[in-house]
Amino acid sequence: MRIALYHNHQKRSLAIVAELRTALLNHGFVMDDQNPELVISVGGDGTLLGAFHHYIDGCDQRRFVGLHTGHLGFYTDWLSSEVDELVASLLADQGQRVSYPILEMTTVSRDGSRTLYKALNEATVKKPIGTLVADVYLGKQHFERFRGDGVAIATPTGSTAYNKANGGAILHPSIQALQMSEIASINNRVFRTLGSPLIVPKGQVITVWPQQEDFLLTCDQMEIEAKDVLRIEFKVSEQQVHFASFRHLDFWHRVQQAFIADFSD
Ligand code: NAP
Ligand code: MN
Secondary structure: OEEEEEEOOOHHHHHHHHHHHHHHHHOOOEEOOOOOOEEEEEEOHHHHHHHHHHOOOOHHHOEEEEEEOOOOOOOOOEEHHHHHHHHHHHHOOOOOEEEEEEEEEEEEEOOOOEEEEEEOOEEEEEOOOOOEEEEEEEOOEEEEEEEEEEEEEEOOHHHHOHHHHOOOOOOOOOOOEEEEEEEEEOOOOOOOOOOOOEEEEOOOOEEEEEOOOOOEEEEOOEEEOOOOEEEEEEEEEEEEEEEEOOOOOOHHHHHHHHHHHHHHO
């Protein structure tokens, strides 16, 4: 199996990467940064997002696995104390994988050109200073004129991230859908938005049409060039991201561990 290690540059991560690389080579695995079949991310959930974007081309043929150097994360099944267990699982690998939906974002420019982006967590349309005014379309229907800081459109696995901070629901990743949540919308006698998150199924398109020229676009941890962008279309991608599932971590258990357990124990 061809393996790439993708990591952040924290001291702890570098030490784990060195340990992991030695163990993998000793067991006959091939290290291949260019065209890996398996990408092991060492760091946090944010590092896994970086790995996803780095290896997004050819994603259909790859699997990801995350080793967290801190606590257990949402994309990270292994802890830094479990290098030996991870290598043992790789030796017994039978190609097990679990697949999650990803978000497809297409920007349409004034000249009609279209640029495609993919997100694992979410994309946002924001205006950090002043009010974002944007028309939101669900399919062809004009749904609302949004005023506020912005909107986030999240995948199911991204629903525990930014989306959650916006009051969005947590979506099980077996559900092929996107969730739009509002970031500080203005609601009063004059301006009105739905005010609650909404979930659209695969096959439907959400279009956000900003009414100003200066707004911010993000795709996971990255800022996207929004100059000359007229509107932005969002839908569930036909492509999925695959994670190696050597051991099954129940999604709700993970949610409970991340958000509840530490506080109630
Ligand atoms: P970061 O500032 O380290 O991320 C913020 C936190 O989100 C970190 O604790 C990160 O975990 C965690 N996280 C990332 N993906 C998650 C997921 N799918 N479910 C639950 N928690 C998740 O920046 P980053 O590591 O580059 O991550 C970028 C992400 O930060 C964005 O995609 C967005 O979802 C999130 N974000 C959240 C807010 C907010 O909640 N108000 C604002 C901006 C961005 P790790 O520490 O393991 O990396
Ligand atoms: Mn992070």
